[in-house]
Amino acid sequence: MASTAPVLLRLLATSYSASAKAGQIVRDVMAKGDMGIIDKGKDDLQTLADTSAQRCIIAALSNSYPKATIIGEEGQSNIDDVPQDWIDVSPNEEILRQNCPKELASIREEDVTIWVDPLDGTKEYTEGLVDHVTVLIGMAVGDRPIGGIIHQPFFNNDGEKGRTIWGMKGVGMGGFTVAPPDPAKFIVTTSRSHSNTKVENALKILKADEVIRVGGAGYKVLLLLEGRAHAYVFPTPGCKRWDTCAPEALLNAVGGILSDTHGALYSYDKNIKDVVNAEGVLAAYNTEYHKRCVDALKE
Numbered sequence: 001m002a003s004t005a006p007v008l009l010r011l012l013a014t015s016y017s018a019s020a021k022a023g024q025i026v027r028d029v030m031a032k033g034d035m036g037i038i039d040k041g042k043d044d045l046q047t048l049a050d051t052s053a054q055r056c057i058i059a060a061l062s063n064s065y066p067k068a069t070i071i072g073e074e075g076q077s078n079i080d081d082v083p084q085d086w087i088d089v090s091p092n093e094e095i096l097r098q099n100c101p102k103e104l105a106s107i108r109e110e111d112v113t114i115w116v117d118p119l120d121g122t123k124e125y126t127e128g129l130v131d132h133v134t135v136l137i138g139m140a141v142g143d144r145p146i147g148g149i150i151h152q153p154f155f156n157n158d159g160e161k162g163r164t165i166w167g168m169k170g171v172g173m174g175g176f177t178v179a180p181p182d183p184a185k186f187i188v189t190t191s192r193s194h195s196n197t198k199v200e201n202a203l204k205i206l207k208a209d210e211v212i213r214v215g216g217a218g219y220k221v222l223l224l225l226e227g228r229a230h231a232y233v234f235p236t237p238g239c240k241r242w243d244t245c246a247p248e249a250l251l252n253a254v255g256g257i258l259s260d261t262h263g264a265l266y267s268y269d270k271n272i273k274d275v276v277n278a279e280g281v282l283a284a285y286n287t288e289y290h291k292r293c294v295d296a297l298k299e
Contacts, residue, residue, distance in 0.1 A: 006100040007109050008139065008168065011065055012147045013091035015114075015137040016164055018060040021088040022053035022118055022135045023153030023162050030125070047126065050074055053118035053135060056086040061137075064089050067110040069270040073117045073242045092166070094174055101170035104146065113140045113270040115245035121216030123193055130154035134218030138245025140268035147171075147253075148246030150218045165222075167253035178254050179227030181285055185209045186292075189220045189229040194238050202235045202261070205296050221247035221283055224256060230289045235261040235280040235297065241268055244277060251283060256290075258283035263294040 005013070029049035054072045059079040061070055117136040119125060124132035135151040147168035155163035167173040181187065188206055190199060192213035203211055212229055214220060217239050223229040245268050248258035259265050260279035282297075284290035 005096045006105040006107070007065075008104050008107050008112070008141075008147060009095055009098060009100050010091060011061070011068070011109075011112060011114075011139060012149070012166055012168055013093075013095035014061065014064050014089055015057075015139070015149045016092035016095060016166055017088040017090050018057045019135045019137055019149045019151035020162055020164050021060070021086060022056045023151045025049060025053045025056055025086065026119055026125070026133065026135065026153045027161060030130070047119070047122060049125065050119045050122060051077070052086075054116060055079055055082050057116050057118055057135075057137065060087050060089050061114060063087070065109050065112070067108075068112045068114055070114045070116060071242065071270065071275075073240070095166060098168070098171050104141075104168075104170060107141055111141050113268060114138070115140065115242040115268060117218070117242040117246075120218045120243060124215035129215060132215040132219045134216055134222070136218050136242065136246040138242070138247075138249055138268070140245055143267035143269040144265075145245045145249035145252065145268055148249030150222060150246055150250060152222075165225075165250065167250035169249065169252050171253065173250060173253050176225065178225050181224075181227045181230045185230075187212065187229045189214060189223045189232050190234055191215070191238070194234075194236075196236055198236050199234060202233055202297060205299070206231070206233065206293060217243040217281065218247055221251060221258070224283060224285045225250065225254070227285070230285055231293050232281065232283040233261070233293060235282070237276050237278050237280065239277040239281050241266065241272070241275045241277070244281060247283070255287070256283065256285050257287055259290070259294075261294075261297055263290070
């Protein structure tokens with residue numbers, strides 16, 4: 001079945017397995033106790049788990065899809081000596097069985113850009129806040145995100161560690177049941193460790209009933225999909241395309257939206273010169289809550 005499925009479904013199915021293997025590496029590094037923490041500057045940390053998980057993902061995807069462009073947070077990765085037990089290219093069968101929309105079925109391997117954040121929420125990882133940690137693999141065609149994976153390495157799944165959620169435009173979402181937020185409240189999630197005056201002013205303008213401060217773009221978007229928050233607001237630079245490609249793809253798959261704080265969509269084209277989300281991030285469970293935030297922040 002794998003050989004006959006459209007490229008995008010095959011790539012998403014392989015990314016599913018690669019993300020789970022990366023999650024295992026993230027857990028193993030923590031269990032050994034030596035994280036190998038490096039400060040990249042401006043409170044931006046890197047650990048052995050970040051670099052090892054990225055090598056694992058890129059080795060799996062580049063071996064299977066050599067014509068696709070892969071851009072990872074940790075820069076160029078040497079995959080020549082990646083251990084074989086780090087590489088899992090077995091596709092997820094549930095994804096392969098999905099019906100691919102006609103407009104996506106003809107997409108070629110070389111048309112796809114893969115944005116990888118091997119460990120989203122590194123600061124929280126080093127502090128033991130492992131619920132905030134995710135592995136993100138996003139797929140873009142042209143400038144738009146089409147599909148994505150959010151893997152939670154430390155999620156307790158019926159006694160087993162790890163949960164993998166996938167989504168694709170026109171296909172839907174798997175590994176997860178989306179829940180709407182309480183319409184009687186308005187709850188906003190934002191960063192726990194990168195706040196500033198601009199962020200705090202935006203939160204005051206939005207007049208949220210509750211503000212949930214957590215780490216990682218992936219985890220914040222999961223709060224939206226779980227119905228625990230209505231919007232994710234961070235009106236300042238900080239996030240980059242590898243932070244938001246997969247989360248945006250999953251939101252789009254179920255009617256949500258992610259943009260800058262003015263409502264403009266970011267480009268995920270492989271040739272963009274600046275990967276920083278310079279105008280911040282505004283994501284919402286649906287277009288109604290998104291418009292509410294955009295309109296309020298314009299005033």
